[in-house]
Amino acid sequence: MSSFYSSLTWLFTLINVVSLTALALVLDGIERKVRARVQRRIGPPILQTLYDVLKLYKRPVTHDELAGPFHAVAPALAFAASLVGAAMLPSLLPVSNSFSGDLIVVIYLISSVSAITSFGAASSGIPFSVVGGWREASLMMTSELVLGATVAAIASSSGSLMLSSLMPLTKPASIKVSSVIALVSLALLAYVEGGRLPFEITEAEPELTGGVLSGYGGPPLALLMHSILLKRVLLITLFLDLLLPWDAISNALGAPLGLVVRALIFILALLIASIICAALEALFGRCRPGHAISVVKKAVIISGVALIAACVGF
Amino acid sequence: MVNAPFIQPKIIFLLPIALCLLCSITSLFFRRGLIARALISLLTSISSVLMLAIAVMCSLFGVRVYFKINTGLWGAAGTVPWPLSAITFSIDGLSAVFVLMLGFVGLASSVYSLSYLRRFREDYDLRSFSVNYSLSLMLMYLVLTVRDLFWFLIFWELMTLTSQFLVSFEHRRRAAVTAGLKYFTLTKVLAELMIIGGVTMMVLGSPSPVTEFREVAASLNLLFLSNPTVAMVAVSLFFTGLMVKASLTPLHVWLPDAYLEAPSNASALLSGAMTKVSVYMMFRLFLFFNPPNLLWGAILSLIGAVTLTYGTMMALKQTKSKSLLAYHSVGQLGYVVLGLGACVTLLSMNPPNPALATVAALASLYHALNHAIFKSLLFLNAGSVEYVTGTKDLNELGGLGRLMPVTSLTALIASFSIAGIPPFNGFVSKWLIYSSTMTVHGYLPVFGFLALFISSVTTASFVKFYTSIFGKPSRKLFRNAREVPASMLAGQVLLASLCVLLGVFPGIAWILLKPALTSAGLSTVNLGVGLTAFSIPSVAVNYPTLIAATLFPTAGIIYAILSSKEAHSIKGWACGALRSPQALSPPAKSYYEVFEEEFRGFYRFGEVLYDYVVVKGSQALHVILRGTQHLTESPSPMSALTAFILTALLLLYLILKLLGAMLP
Numbered sequence: 001m002s003s004f005y006s007s008l009t010w011l012f013t014l015i016n017v018v019s020l021t022a023l024a025l026v027l028d029g030i031e032r033k034v035r036a037r038v039q040r041r042i043g044p045p046i047l048q049t050l051y052d053v054l055k056l057y058k059r060p061v062t063h064d065e066l067a068g069p070f071h072a073v074a075p076a077l078a079f080a081a082s083l084v085g086a087a088m089l090p091s092l093l094p095v096s097n098s099f100s101g102d103l104i105v106v107i108y109l110i111s112s113v114s115a116i117t118s119f120g121a122a123s124s125g126i127p128f129s130v131v132g133g134w135r136e137a138s139l140m141m142t143s144e145l146v147l148g149a150t151v152a153a154i155a156s157s158s159g160s161l162m163l164s165s166l167m168p169l170t171k172p173a174s175i176k177v178s179s180v181i182a183l184v185s186l187a188l189l190a191y192v193e194g195g196r197l198p199f200e201i202t203e204a205e206p207e208l209t210g211g212v213l214s215g216y217g218g219p220p221l222a223l224l225m226h227s228i229l230l231k232r233v234l235l236i237t238l239f240l241d242l243l244l245p246w247d248a249i250s251n252a253l254g255a256p257l258g259l260v261v262r263a264l265i266f267i268l269a270l271l272i273a274s275i276i277c278a279a280l281e282a283l284f285g286r287c288r289p290g291h292a293i294s295v296v297k298k299a300v301i302i303s304g305v306a307l308i309a310a311c312v313g314f
Numbered sequence: 315m316v317n318a319p320f321i322q323p324k325i326i327f328l329l330p331i332a333l334c335l336l337c338s339i340t341s342l343f344f345r346r347g348l349i350a351r352a353l354i355s356l357l358t359s360i361s362s363v364l365m366l367a368i369a370v371m372c373s374l375f376g377v378r379v380y381f382k383i384n385t386g387l388w389g390a391a392g393t394v395p396w397p398l399s400a401i402t403f404s405i406d407g408l409s410a411v412f413v414l415m416l417g418f419v420g421l422a423s424s425v426y427s428l429s430y431l432r433r434f435r436e437d438y439d440l441r442s443f444s445v446n447y448s449l450s451l452m453l454m455y456l457v458l459t460v461r462d463l464f465w466f467l468i469f470w471e472l473m474t475l476t477s478q479f480l481v482s483f484e485h486r487r488r489a490a491v492t493a494g495l496k497y498f499t500l501t502k503v504l505a506e507l508m509i510i511g512g513v514t515m516m517v518l519g520s521p522s523p524v525t526e527f528r529e530v531a532a533s534l535n536l537l538f539l540s541n542p543t544v545a546m547v548a549v550s551l552f553f554t555g556l557m558v559k560a561s562l563t564p565l566h567v568w569l570p571d572a573y574l575e576a577p578s579n580a581s582a583l584l585s586g587a588m589t590k591v592s593v594y595m596m597f598r599l600f601l602f603f604n605p606p607n608l609l610w611g612a613i614l615s616l617i618g619a620v621t622l623t624y625g626t627m628m629a630l631k632q633t634k635s636k637s638l639l640a641y642h643s644v645g646q647l648g649y650v651v652l653g654l655g656a657c658v659t660l661l662s663m664n665p666p667n668p669a670l671a672t673v674a675a676l677a678s679l680y681h682a683l684n685h686a687i688f689k690s691l692l693f694l695n696a697g698s699v700e701y702v703t704g705t706k707d708l709n710e711l712g713g714l715g716r717l718m719p720v721t722s723l724t725a726l727i728a729s730f731s732i733a734g735i736p737p738f739n740g741f742v743s744k745w746l747i748y749s750s751t752m753t754v755h756g757y758l759p760v761f762g763f764l765a766l767f768i769s770s771v772t773t774a775s776f777v778k779f780y781t782s783i784f785g786k787p788s789r790k791l792f793r794n795a796r797e798v799p800a801s802m803l804a805g806q807v808l809l810a811s812l813c814v815l816l817g818v819f820p821g822i823a824w825i826l827l828k829p830a831l832t833s834a835g836l837s838t839v840n841l842g843v844g845l846t847a848f849s850i851p852s853v854a855v856n857y858p859t860l861i862a863a864t865l866f867p868t869a870g871i872i873y874a875i876l877s878s879k880e881a882h883s884i885k886g887w888a889c890g891a892l893r894s895p896q897a898l899s900p901p902a903k904s905y906y907e908v909f910e911e912e913f914r915g916f917y918r919f920g921e922v923l924y925d926y927v928v929v930k931g932s933q934a935l936h937v938i939l940r941g942t943q944h945l946t947e948s949p950s951p952m953s954a955l956t957a958f959i960l961t962a963l964l965l966l967y968l969i970l971k972l973l974g975a976m977l978p
Contacts, residue, residue: 061876152763161748161854
């Protein structure tokens with residue numbers, strides 16, 4: 001089985017990256033629809049986000065003369081970082097045994113999307129974009145306060161940071177209190193870091209006219225939007241990877257069939273998670289930045305409990 | 315052991331010293347002008363290159379440097395065993411690593427000096443800079459290579475002395491003089507503790523006093539057996555002296571002022587190399603001298619974690635370019651010490667975990683190397699900006715990215731490196747720190763958590779540093795801003811390429827650092843390291859080269875496609891506001907106001923701590939000093955006589971002790 005995987009590593013990785021990239025757009029369309037339905041609106045068609053992005057790709061690029069040089073580079077780099085993140089993370093298909101990912105590496109790649117966005121937005125000549133960049137960085141710091149404790153709890157309780165030995169954290173034989181609490185905290189983070197309401201303070205359409213996005217137009221705008229959406233999907237993927245026994249699913253049914261079933265279940269899980277997030281999002285309005293930071297900061301209590309439990313061996 | 319066939323390592327070893335001395339003597343004849351600048355830049359650059367050569371020879375080719383120089387002081391060599399008659403020098407794996415850092419930083423900032431020193435052509439006499447810069451470089455080299463604790467202490471004190479003149483070089487500014495004094499007073503006062511600790515180690519452990527490192531280690535071990543309390547006190551005192559030089563919280567207070575006021579090339583040397591000299595001695599102290607001890611593991615890790623948290627959180631608030639960098643020096647040193655603390659903890663816990671201890675030591679050394687490179691680069695960047703605009707104030711700066719493209723690019727690389735964005739060099743060393751601290755039980759994961767959180771604070775504060783200088787437009791226009799001269803660019807480009815190289819190919823760092831680990835007796839067999847990947851079996855795995863090989867081409871291709879598309883320009887946009895975007899450009903101080911407000915509890919706690927430790931501590935010192943002042947200024951005959959007798963007795967005792975030690 002393992003030799004079968006390693007011979008197909010590159011193909012599997014490619015399939016994962018391409019499908020997550022496409023799913024990011026479709027899932028956002030579905031989320032928009034769900035949000036609309038919860039709020040008793042009709043909402044846009046499911047493929048609306050895809051249409052938006054495709055349309056933007058056809059538009060000319062806008063250059064901001066007052067912006068620093070990194071402003072123009074940021075969308076390409078952020079998108080590339082999210083693609084590399086997608087390649088490192090097992091999702092629809094496993095990433096080969098000889099190439100097991102590392103939790104820290106994956107998390108750094110995902111959060112470098114935020115960092116690059118923030119560097120780019122704060123380099124802009126547009127004050128709204130600059131403010132959006134600061135907010136992105138502030139939210140990143142606060143959520144990494146929670147993330148740091150969560151990752152430390154997971155690593156300490158499992159004695160490893162390799163995804164192959166962490167997946168899933170809910171192995172019946174070795175399930176620990178700290179892992180379960182860490183999973184809860186990871187779910188919260190996937191929601192917060194995804195920039196969803198009420199924590200969507202970096203784009204803040206009515207207030208900052210798009211915030212981090214406001215300095216971009218045409219294809220760069222599409223790329224940056226796409227990388228932010230892909231980041232959302234990656235966060236959920238990471239959570240799902242640690243929650244469910246994916247390799248057991250694919251191994252149970254043998255090579256070709258097991259993989260197909262695994263991919264289908266994965267897409268289903270992603271869909272369910274997205275719908276839950278969207279339904280939650282429909283209930284909230286946007287927080288003030290300080291309020292958002294304060295709320296996220298308090299989540300460190302949950303991950304802190306997980307960390308302390310892990311440190312003493314529970 | 316391979317010996318270099320043509321050139322004696324001893325000659326290569328002594329050449330940098332000779333060149334620095336030559337530089338300090340010849341530069342006495344040139345007050346200002348091109349010759350003065352060229353002299354210092356050229357000689358110290360060559361000296362640094364030779365340091366690099368010797369470091370590479372020792373770590374890569376196993377050349378062994380070990381020799382004694384007879385000083386001729388105090389009788390003929392061989393008859394007087396202790397301690398002035400001979401100096402022993404040696405470069406082992408550990409020394410080689412730190413000499414390497416010194417070489418890189420020295421080379422970059424020396425090349426950079428050629429044009430940078432033009433800043434002072436009107437106002438200052440360059441002689442005081444040249445002499446002290448070259449002597450500081452030389453003394454750091456001597457401190458790193460001397461194998462004799464007595465001479466180590468002497469070189470250490472001289473290094474403090476010469477470097478404080480660098481801090482207060484711009485002596486017409488009161489702030490610079492005050493910063494220099496603060497630096498000198500604090501490091502000097504606490505170095506006295508170090509001397510007491512050092513002398514205790516040399517004298518008390520073995521029957522006759524010893525100074526050679528290996529003998530001191532044996533002596534300290536004996537002292538631990540015979541009198542553990544005294545041994546512990548000696549190690550603590552020695553460590554306190556190292557701590558203040560490495561600017562670990564709460565003894566970091568001199569550093570932000572000193573680096574802010576020193577000329578930027580000196581700040582680069584001080585921050586990049588001098589703090590590492592102290593880290594070098596910590597490695598010696600805790601991995602060579604002192605047997606691994608759980609208490610010291612805990613103390614070091616705790617100090618590391620507190621330092622990295624406090625330093626970086628304070629850095630986030632700064633609005634002057636160089637004080638932001640200075641506080642980050644404090645913070646990053648915290649990472650280095652946390653790595654060392656984790657190593658000591660893992661070696662001494664029950665059961666010991668030697669494999670992860672090696673990883674922790676590697677993390678610490680790797681981060682020290684990386685910090686030497688990216689922090690000196692950042693100081694050079696800040697210096698270039700100050701050279702062009704005349705200001706360090708982030709609130710005023712802005713929009714320089716297009717005017718200074720090379721400086722801007724190198725600053726971006728340095729910012730990404732210190733922020734740990736993959737695949738730049740800071741990422742790999744931070745990953746090693748997390749891997750070694752988080753994957754165990756006990757207190758280490760808590761510190762690993764702080765390290766991960768603080769890494770994002772570092773990222774955010776470099777968003778501020780980079781974008782408020784090179785990104786968003788400024789309110790003030792710097793129309794005359796141009797790219798800096800070639801020699802300044804050369805120094806920056808050298809360091810920036812090292813940031814990329816050491817990040818993308820961790821194997822290079824591994825080759826350079828491995829001898830240091832083996833010389834400390836750490837086993838390196840359990841680590842899987844190739845040129846392109848790092849793996850800690852069943853714990854963690856990292857492929858920086860693969861990340862770079864996918865990330866950069868992908869981004870490049872996407873950017874090329876974007877650039878080929880039709881484009882039109884806009885000139886900012888302020889949602890229809892009538893004022894220009896420049897006028898609306900928000901200042902650096904408001905970047906993280908909201909975040910700072912939400913974490914005010916932390917900052918308040920920091921202030922209280924500062925108040926108690928630093929303010930109250932110096933008040934206590936003040937009382938003692940007042941006492942001595944009273945004694946010296948208005949002495950009563952009785953008190954003067956008492957002081958005289960006491961001093962005489964002390965001296966007599968010391969002389970007798972020394973004579974007793976020297977007689978066979």
